[in-house]
Amino acid sequence: MNEYLLMFADAVFGFVALFVLVKVLGKTQISSLTPFDFISAVIIGELVGNALFEKESGIPEIAFLITLWGTMLYITELITQKYKGSRHILEGRPSMVIHKGHIVYDELKQNRLDIDELQHMLRSKDVFSVEEVEYAILEADGTVSVLRKPEYQTPTNADLNVSPKPVKIGRVVISDGEIVWDNLKEANLSQTWLEEELHRQNIQSVRDVFYAEWQENQQKLFIALYHYKPEQKD
Template sequence: MQQFLPMFYETLFGFTALFILTKVLGKTQISQLTAFDFISAIILGELVGNALFDKEAGIPEIAFVIVLWGSLLYITEIISQKYKRTRSLIEGSPAIIIHKGKLIRDIMKKNKLDINQLQNLLRSKDVFSIQEVEYALLETDGTLSVLKKSSFQTPNKGDMNFPSHEVNLAVTLINDGEIIYDNLKEKGISEGWLYEQMHEQGYTDVKDIFYAEYIKGQDLLLFPFENRIHKRYES
C-alpha cells in the first residue's frame, strides 16, 4: 500500500499544477487549437506522465517540468502578442482555398488538402457543391470558413427571384493599434481615407483602435481599446 502513496501525491500535485497552469496561460477551446497548441499539450502531458512513473522523480521534478514548460509557453504567447509578425510563424495564418468561386490548387497543395477533404469540410458547413461558394478560408485550426455566393445565401435569393449582387470579403485595416498597409494597398484604399473615417467616428490616433474592418460599400467598422475609452471619459 505504501508504494502507491507517492504516486497518489505526485498525481494529485501534477493535476493541481496543470490546472493552475491552464488558468495562468488562458483557456482555448479544443476546436480552436492551433497546431502549436496541440503539440504543446501532447508534450506537456508526456513530460508529466514520464515524471509520474519515474521512480527517481518526485514532486520537485514534476514541479520543475511544469514550471519550465509553462514558462516557455508563456514567453511564446507574450512574443506573439507583442511582435505581430511572429504570429504567422507561431500560430499560422488562414489560407484562401476558394477565391471568387475558383479553387486555388497551389494553396490546396501547399496545405496538403485534397478535393475529397475539401468536400468533407464544405459538407460540415452545409455546403454540398463547390459552385455555391464565393470564398473559403482554411483556418489555422484546420476548420473551414465559408462565404456563399449571394444566390445561395439564406434565404435563397434564387428561389425568391431576387437579383444577385457582388459578394465582398471583409478586410482588416487596423489590428492592435497598427495599420495593415498590405490590405490598404490590396483594396486601393489610401491612408488618408482611413484617417478620415476614423475622424468621422471620433478617433484621431490609430493606437486607440483595437480592430477596424472594411467591406466595400459599407462604413468602416471600428472597435477601440476599452481601457483607453474609460481613460478618455475619466479625464
C-alpha cells in the same frame, strides 16, 4: 504502500498543476487549437506521465517540468501578442482555398489538403456543393470558414425589410427530472406555473421530464420525456 502513496501524491499534484496551467494560459489554448498547441499539449502529457512513473521523479521534478514548459508557452503567447510578424510563424496563418468561386490549387497543395478533405470540411459547414462557395478560408486551427455566393445565402431580416424582434435565449427549467430553480427565477416563472403547464401537456410529475426548456421568444415550454431504446426481440 509508501510507493502507492507517493504515486497518489504525484498524480494529484500533476492534476492540480495542469489545471492551474490551463487557467493561466487562457481558454484560447483549447478553443483555438493550432498544430503548435496540439504538440505542446501532447508534450506536457508525456512529461507529466513519464515523471509519474519514474521512481526517481517526484513532485519537485513534475513542478519543474510543468513550470518550465508553461513558462515557454506563456512567453510564446506574449511574443505573438506583441509582435504581429511572429504570429504566422508560431500560430500559422489562414489560407484562402477558394477565391471568387475558384479552387486555389496552390493553397491546397501547400497545406497538404486534397479535394476530398476540402469537400468534407465544406459539408461540415452545411455546404454540399463547391459551386455554392464564393470564398473559403482554411484557418490556422484546421477549420474552414465559408462565405456562400449571394444566390445561395440565407436572406436576413434586413434583406427582406422585416423588423427584427428582440432575441431571447431559451432557459432550461427542468433537467433530468429536477427543476433548475435559478433559470426558473430568471425567467420570472413560478413552480405553480410550471406544474400547471406540465398538467396541460398531460404530464403528471416533474420527475417524468428528462428536459424542459422555456422558449421565451415563442412563449412556450418545450418538453422531452425519458425515452428508452426499445428492446429487440430475438
